[in-house]
Amino acid sequence: MTIYGETVIESVSTVGQLKQNPTITLFGRDFPESNATIFIGSSECPTIGYIDSGHLTCSNISFRDYSPYNLVDITIQYNNHTTNQSQFNIFSKPNVTSIEFDGDLVINGIDFYLVEYLTVSLGSTPLNCSNVNDTSIKCQWSNSFYTDILTVIETEGDKDVFYNSTLLLSPYIERLSSEYITTHPQNLTIFGSNFKFLPFESISVYQGQFKIPITDMDLISNDSIVFTTRSGIVKPNEISINIISNNNTLQSNIINYRYYSPAINNVTQDSEYHNRFNLEGFNFGIDSQMVSAKIGNLNVTVLSVDNRNVKIQLPENAKNGELTLIVDDQGDMYPLHLQPRILSFKPLPKITSTRITITGEYLIDCTIFLLVSVNDYDPLLLNCNYSTISYPTTAYCDGLIAGTGKIKAAAKSEFQGLTLTSEWYQSSYQGPLIKSVKPTLIEKDTQYRVTITGDNFEEKSLSVTIGTEYCTDAIYVSPDKILCDFTSTIPQNSITNPMQVQVTVDRVTGFENSTVIYKMKCPNDCSMNGVCDTVKGECQCDENYRGGDCSVQLTPDDSSTEHNPSSMSKLQFSIILISFTILGLLIFM
Missing domain, CATH: 2.60.40 (Immunoglobulin-like)
Incomplete structure (x- = not known):
């Protein structure tokens, strides 16, 4: 303690060596209210504050050039008097609060000395460090480092230890082999540090919310990991690393990636449904909910999506236009030229x-x-x-x-x-339309003048057939009337009723199939024992007559048998019974 007159400096507050614009408080008694000058070491205090007779402050003085290991002389001058020099420790001891990693080792705390007064070591290896400010020190890092004890101690003086603990460093991602990735799976390399800094039980890459375990140790080094991205579009677009080591979970920083924009290379039309199209290209994803499309200003239906193909269906009022495909807010355009049919x-x-x-x-x-x-x-x-x-x-x-x-x-x-x-x-053009044909009944070897009425008749390349025979000398009378001469000469067994009438104009044919009947003859005119069906050429025989020409007359017995099936059954039974009786007599003889 130094006394000059009644003024006494009893103690001083401490500050960090690198503190910007620090303030030191002097404690004592009978401090002058004004006209005082304070010297700390050889530096005059630029700003003095009088609090009361027991407290003075000195502000805005730099202590970078002072060793934290030495005591500092402090004096007060006032009214031409100077207190005797007194020595005090004015520096606070550093305090380490946390360790971080951003590619280099970052030691956080308060009141750090200049690093020339500190020794930072990982095990027996000194680290090359520099001051960031009074609360942070950054040390250069090498991927050859592995887990060990991290120490921060004074280089000289009491060699106080400010940190001494096993260093558990989280993995750190610096960059990806590509900022952009495809929506189909691809190999991607993560570059960074501390991937093998610690012995680990498991290591996984997280793409968005999806965990991708890395089981092939050949894909992992201390500064790189190779993994295969997931198919489709994964949200959020983030990648991180998770390491489990000695029951500790170490989580890396997060790095963002982007997907390449969708690219349409070709468009093909569906062979069955012509309003459906297949878009071929890249980076379409696999979720149709994340894909939208328009042609012009019309919405297009997305039917299915995989990474290289999108199937769409156009609205019914679509026309030629620019097809816009949007995938995860990124788009591509393709001129869609619609095939007319x-x-x-x-x-x-x-x-x-x-x-x-x-x-x-x-x-x-x-x-x-x-x-x-x-x-x-x-x-x-x-x-x-x-x-x-x-x-x-x-x-x-x-x-x-x-x-x-x-x-x-x-x-x-x-x-x-x-x-x-x-x-x-x-x-x-519309073919000839036949409405009526006259006559409607014709016979073999008889000539008829046939009149056909209808519509769309024309004389160009005009021809008429009835059945399989031509109606000769066809005459175009008007668009609704034709005349021709017809004589049928073919055997009636070549004819089917009703006969088909065909009118052909300039290679286009109209038909009528229900009007003209060929009068068929029956065998022997049905022998006068029946009626001839002239449509079919078949006899309908009178009662007691049978045969194709009704020439067979039935006897009363034939008639009775034919018309009384039960009588026929009785006759057959009687014959069978007699046969068995005769067979029995022969056996006993």
Whole structure:
């Protein structure tokens, strides 16, 4: 204790050697209220605070150049008087509170000395350390280090020990071999430290919430682990390492990854359901709930997903447009050019019609053209209006010319400089429609003038057949009337009633199957003992007559037997009984 007059410095507070803008409090008595100067070592205190006669403060002075092992002279000057020099320990002892790892070893605490006054060792190996600030020291790390005792002690002085404990370091992830991964399984390497720092019972990689045990020790070194990612999109997009060592669970830091964006390489149409398509590419995942698609501004139904294929179904009103596929908020676009198809003409156009109704698929905005038999080398471009539904599409088209025979149609779609053309659909104008045929009854070797009425008749390549024979000299009278001459000369056993009537105009045929009857003759006119069925050519015999021509007359016995089955049964029984009687007599003779 030093006394100058009545002023006495009894003690001082301590501070950390590296504390920024520290404040030291002097404790004593009879401190001057003003005009005092405090010297700590050789440094004059820049800011003095008077609290009361027993407390003065000195602030904003740096102690980096002072050794923490030595006492420091402190004096007070006032009114031309100076207290005698007094020596005090002004430095607080360091206190280690925690150990961390960020690629290097980080020692956290309070009131750290400059590292030149400290020795940090892992077992017998000194570590190369530097001060971060007064609360943190960072030591360079090597993946050749393994678990041992970590010590922090004073280099000189009392050599106080501030930390002495077995170092349990958690694994630390620095980076991945790729920041981006695919949605299908791939080998991924984790680079970092302390993966084999401690002997362990198990080591696992966590991808999101999924645990992936690593059992092949060849995949693990102290600074790398190779594992296979899970299929699909795993949330959250995080990877960490978990090590169980001596019943201690050591958890690494978390590192994030990203999935590559989905990429559509090709689109193919389903061969059966033409509104369904298969998208081929990469990074689609396996969960259809995480995939959405649109064509234009229309939502598309996602049917199934695997990492390299997505099956979709278009809405019924879809048209050519950009197909957008979104997977986990990342997307790709593909120009979807829809293949047009013509499926039918409903109804078939009449030969006088200039309008045709065409049904098909994805015909909206297509160019539709026809080839007709009267103009087989010069396509007709049709002027069409379309239904709002594209699958199926109905096109109402003008521009057809009146004609007969076959019609072929095709549709051409153009999108983004590419052209798709449908296959030719071949049909015809409406065929001849037969409403009546006269006469309705004909006989062999008799000539008839046949009148046929109906619709869609035309003289081009006109022919008429009745049964299997041509009606000669066919004459086109009007679109609803035809005349021809017919004489049947073939045997009646080659004919089936009713006879089919066919009218062909320009290779298109109409039929009528219920009107014309060929008058069949019966054998021997049924021998005058029956009625001839002229439709079938068969006799319906009178009672007591049988045979194909009714020429066989039945006797009364035949008649009785035929018409009384019970009598026939009795006769058969009597014959059998007599036979057994005779057989019995022969045996006893």
